[in-house]
Amino acid sequence: MIEMMNSAINRPVEMRINVKKVIVVGGGAAGMMAAISSAESGCKVTLIEHNEKLGKKVFITGKGRCNVTNAGDIEDILNNIVTNKKFMYSSLYTFSNYMMMDMLEKNGLKLKTERGNRVFPESDKSSDVIKTLEKILREKNVEVMLRKNVDNILVQNGHVTGVSVGGKIIDCDKVILATGGISYRSTGSDGSGMIIAKKNGHNISECYPALVPLTVSEDYAEKMQGVSLKNINVKLYDGKKEIYSAFGEMLFTHFGVTGPVILSASSIITKRLHEGKKILLEIDFKPALTDEKLDARILREFDKNINRDFKNSLDSMLPKKVIPVVIEYSGIDGDKKINTISREERKKLLNALKHFTLTIDGTRDFNEAIITQGGISVKDINPGTMESKIVNGLYFAGEMIDIDAFTGGYNLQLAWSTGYLAGMEE
Ligand SMILES: Cc1cc2nc3c(=O)[nH]c(=O)nc-3n(C[C@H](O)[C@H](O)[C@H](O)COP(=O)(O)OP(=O)(O)OC[C@H]3O[C@@H](n4cnc5c(N)ncnc54)[C@H](O)[C@@H]3O)c2cc1C
Incomplete structure (x- = not known):
């Protein structure tokens, strides 16, 4: 019996019956993490990014060194959240800063902690953080589609059924929107995800440039x-x-x-x-x-x-x-x-x-703002799952949500934690 179960688990995801098809929109910090977590939960995952590569914003973080998280305790992380701290409890306790550090180190990325508990890759290269996440995505068989822009989601009877990419429909059972805020637009975060959310009935809290x-x-x-x-x-x-x-x-x-x-x-x-x-x-x-x-x-x-x-x-x-x-x-x-x-x-x-x-x-303005304050209203999102309260099967993660924090690695941690929780299956 145990052997049968193991062989089912070891079978490639595509060959298993009733495997949930998940589409993650946005290959930034939150989207990459959502795709990893979703694949870990046994789903067949496609990550769609409109840039030519993943993690363009992560690449410029920490002046190219990537302050990947903060090594303080969870209370410290919570105290450094400026907007909607309470909303972050579940996701931070589900996937903490320590779990993030552990994931990176287990996958070969050495880290170091500097003044103010700021955590960086030992190499001082943000590209090493991206390479590590890409390695995990490959190992978990996440399909990555680059240079593809998601222009809408499809909803039937209140449940998401797919996404539209340049008018072409891709079917799925679950969509995770992780399209970022609207600062540093040249990195790809152009606000298109927020427009999609708004079109589908979600409230958007007014956006302001912050850490600016x-x-x-x-x-x-x-x-x-x-x-x-x-x-x-x-x-x-x-x-x-x-x-x-x-x-x-x-x-x-x-x-x-x-x-x-x-x-x-x-x-x-x-x-x-x-x-x-x-x-x-x-x-x-x-x-x-x-x-x-x-x-x-x-x-x-x-x-x-x-x-x-x-x-x-x-x-x-x-x-x-x-x-x-x-x-x-x-x-x-x-x-x-x-x-x-x-x-x-x-x-x-x-x-x-x-x-x-x-x-x-x-x-x-936003071109000089490290983050965006505002975004999808937390009132429209279940904080214990990141699922929309308006469209079933639609989830949100990262900076596009109305959450933000001070500098110190906290904003990336918000993206890792919400991304991980959004990808998880109950
Ligand atoms: C200069 C700078 C330095 C920073 N330094 C740090 C730091 O050291 N530490 C820290 O904690 N935080 C830092 N931040 C903040 C941090 O980078 C962000 O909070 C974090 O990247 C947010 O992750 P995200 O995945 O939500 O959004 P993003 O990283 O912006 O990713 C969103 C992705 O979605 C894609 N996308 C958008 N719309 C679509 C669409 N319709 N279809 C397909 N793809 C789409 C975008 O191209 C993008 O790749 C910094 C930010 C900046 C600008």
Whole structure:
């Protein structure tokens, strides 16, 4: 009896009767994982990708090194999800970051963990992540169709029955849409999957660029363009309300601000900015010093430079390009001699160093956004299976769903986890 069962399992998938035919649309992170998991569940899987190769976006992740996941515990992963954290519980517990690391390592990809638990391939090559996933797809006999665009799904009596590829129908029992968001469209994520979902009755939460540089109203940023600041603290204010605070690194550009703390900040405010709100960004250039300690430090600098002009007295405290801007912001005449600077003026300098405030008036567009915020409404998806609540047999995975997270390998993990769950059979 056991022998009979084994021989049935070992038989090629196509020869087994009643094998479920699954079509996965989109050969990105979520789609590749959905295809692997679906094949593991014993289905006959076809993965359809409209690019000439798989994983074009994965290729550019982590500046070509691919921050493939994060090695923190599940609570940490959940705490780094910005939108619809609760929706992610089932998929993260079903296919965790540790399971992802295990899958890659078992298939020959060595990994390393860097600062902030960020996990990368030891080779520092994103292409090695793609090659490993392609190897697993081959071993699981997943059929890969490249250069084919899925333009719709077929639905009969509320159940999906196939997909349309350039008007040609391919029949199947289950469809997994994993077509990505709408950022970095040149990688293939052009929003066509969301249009298909919408046509078939699903609600789409408004999409905004996220993990994206921010634009600034004042010309101060432009004047400091190219300056990278480490160990600064930034705060965001919506009116008087503080809505974000972070310590780290940022960069000034010709249009505004970017860098790690700014990209994360953008995820918190992108919706408000696109609704026309102005948000204030407060930079503390000296977060390690209290006002009293910083004042003492300024006094020491002034003592050393007692006969110099004010504008020549801050060299040891700030990058060269920042000094004239901080002076302008403080309102103190840069040509004043240090020995004539009043206590009141010193207070203004202190304020400029601890509370340098810029007006954020927008974000850069989707072409510069690491991820898309928004997408298929989670209300239309069963979080325990990833199946649509509107069309039976239709599943969703990855960035096209209204879920997103901060940087650190979390967004790819959302794609791996939702992809894996969408592919699983009960
Ligand atoms: C510059 C950059 C760097 C990033 N770095 C990191 C990082 O280091 N770590 C991290 O966790 N996240 C990172 N991300 C985010 C991460 O890449 C995405 O969240 C993730 O790739 C989403 O996976 P996905 O499968 O949902 O979508 P995608 O990877 O975008 O895949 C969707 C696929 O579907 C295909 N497709 C779309 N429509 C159709 C259709 N109609 N028919 C057929 N095929 C279709 C597309 O061509 C594409 O290949 C980065 C993103 C960018 C842009």
